[in-house]
Amino acid sequence: MKLTRLILIAAPAVLMGAAALVLAETGTIISPEQAPAPVAKPRDDRIAEQERRRAEAERKRANDERRRREAAEQTASRLKGDVAETERQRQRAEQERKRAAEERRRREAAEQTMARLKGDAAEVARQRQRAEQERKRAEDERRLRQAAEQTVARLKSDAADSERQRQRAEQEARRADEERSRREAAEQAIARLKSDAAAEAERQRQRAEHEQRRAEDQNANPGGREWRIAGLQAAGPADRVVEGMRVEAARLEAIFAGAELRRDCDVCPRVVAVPPGPLVVASLNIEQRPLGADVRRGASPIRVQSWLAVSRFETTFAEWDRCVAEGGCGGYTPSDNGGGRGSKPVVNVNYADAEAYIRWLNFRAGYKPNDPRRYRLPTEQEWEYAARAGSTTRFFWGDDPNYTEACAWANVPDYSARTSYPLPDTYLFRCSDQSPFSSAVGRYRPNPWGLYDMIGNVSEMVFTQPAADYVIVRGGSWLSERAFHQSAMRGYTRSRDAREHTIGFRVVREVTMPTE
Secondary structure: OOOOOEEEEEOOOOOOOOEEEEEOOOOOEEOOOOOOOOOOOHHHHHHHHHHHHHHHHHHHHHHHHHHHHHHHHHHHHHHHHHHHHHHHHHHHHHHHHHHHHHHHHHHHHHHHHHHHHHHHHHHHHHHHHHHHHHHHHHHHHHHHHHHHHHHHHHHHHHHHHHHHHHHHHHHHHHHHHHHHHHHHHHHHHHHHHHHHHHHHHHHHHHHHHHHHHHHHHHOOOOOHHHHHHHHHHHOHHHHHHHHHHHHHHHHHHHHHOOOEOOOOOOOOOOEEEEOOEEEOOOOOOOOOOOOOOOOOOOOOOEEEOOEEEEEOOOOEHHHHHHHHHOOOHHHOOOOOOOOOOOOOEOOOOOHHHHHHHHHHHHHHHOOOOOOOOOOEOOOHHHHHHHHHOOOOOOEOOEOOOOOOOHHHOOOOOOOOHHHOOOOOHHHOOOOOOOOOOOOOOOOOOOOOOOOOOOOOOOEEEOOOOOOOOEEEEEOOOOOOOHHHHOOOOOOOEEEOOOOOOOEEOOOEEEEOOOOO
16 A cells, blocks of 8 residues: 655744645655645644644744753853953953062062162261261361370470570579669668758758858848858759769669569569650661551650559460459450460450459559559550660661561561461561460560560550540561561551450559669
C-alpha cells in the first residue's frame, strides 16, 4: 500500500499569510493556490492546532532561547567588557601602584637628596664656622703675639725705665740733699738779710732822728751845710743794702730754680720751683706752618710775676684713679685705649674733667677756693715760660735743625710711631725712641728746670677763658705733627668737651718763696 503523506506546512498568518504543501513522496512543493483544499476533519484540526501551538511554543521557545542567547551574549559581552574593564582597572591600578611606588621612590630620593643637601649645608656651615673660628683664632693669636711683643717691648722699656728711675732716684736723692743744704743756706742768708735789714733800718731811724736834731740845730748854726752833706753821705749804706738784697734774690733764684718743693699732701704731685722772670718768646729758625698758628717772632716780653710750683710730671692714671677711688672726679674712669694705666699720663679727659680733679686735689691739700696757693691749670704764658726754662731756641734742647735730637728728650712722633700709624715724613722726627704710644712719665730727660715731658708724650691743656667753647693745648704729643712740639707754637685748640687719647694736663700753684 502506497501511503502518500501530505504535510501541510503552515506559517504563521501574521508572518507569511500563506501555506505551502509539500508532497513528501515526490518531494514536490505545492503552493497554497495549487494545494487542494483541505478536508475538514476534526482530529486533524486538533492536531494542526496542537502543531500550531507546538510551533508557537517552539517559536516562543526559540525566541526565548534567542533572547536568552542574546542576553547571554550580552552578558558574556558585558562580562567580557567588565573583565576588560577590570583588566584595565587592574592595569590602571598596577600603573597607579607603580606610579605611587615610583613617586615614593622619587620622594624618598628627594628626601634623601634634601637630607644630603641639609647635611652638606650643615657641613658647609660647620666648615664655615670652623673657618671663622680658625680665622678668629688666628686673629687672636696675632693679637696675642702683638700684645706679647708689645708686652716684651714694654717690659724692656719698663726695665730700662726702672734703671733710669733708680738712677734718677739716686740723682734726686743727691739733688734733694743739695737742695736741702742750699735751702738751709738760703734760709740762713734770708734770716741774716732780715736781721741786717732790721738792724740797718734801726740805724737809719736813729740816723734820721740824729739828722733831724742836727737840722733843728742848723737854724742857729751857720755850718749847717756841712751837717746836711754828712747826712747825705750817711744814706749810702741803705742803697747798698737794697742792692745787696737784689743780688741775694738773684742768688736765691739761681739756687732754687728747678728745686723740688715739699709735697702738700700724700696724694699731691711732686712740684719744682720755677722763679719769676720775663718770658722770651722769640725763637730762631722756627718752622712756619700754614695752620693759622701764631708762632710768635720777636713779640714783646711777658713777665711771670711770682714763683710757681709746677708739677714735675704730667698727671698720671694712678693719680686720677686715686681721685675716683676717693669719690672725686665725678666717678669718671677714662679709658687708656689699651696703652696701660699706672704711671702713664691720664688721657681721654676734657677741660671739665681736669677741673674736677683739681677741685679734689685742693680739697686734699686743704686749699680754699679763694686761696692764691691753690692748684690750677697753668696759663698759656706760664706753660711756655716753664717749658722753655730760659731757652730761646726752637726746642728747649736746641734748634735741632735736622730733627734728630728729640728722642733723648721727649716722646715724639718718630720712626717708632710709624710701626703703629702710617705717618708721613713731614710728621716725624728722624730718630727712634722705642715708644710707639704714650710712655710712662719721666722716661726722658727733663728740661733745665727739672720738668719732664713738657714737650711730647701727651699734649697738655692750659687755662682757657670760661666763655670759650674750646680749650688751648700745648706741647704736642707722641702723635702730633712735629711743628706742634716747638716751644713757641700756639693756636692749637680742641673742643672744650672733647676727650681724646693724646691730650692730658699738669697742674701748678703759686708760692711766695721757694722755701715754703
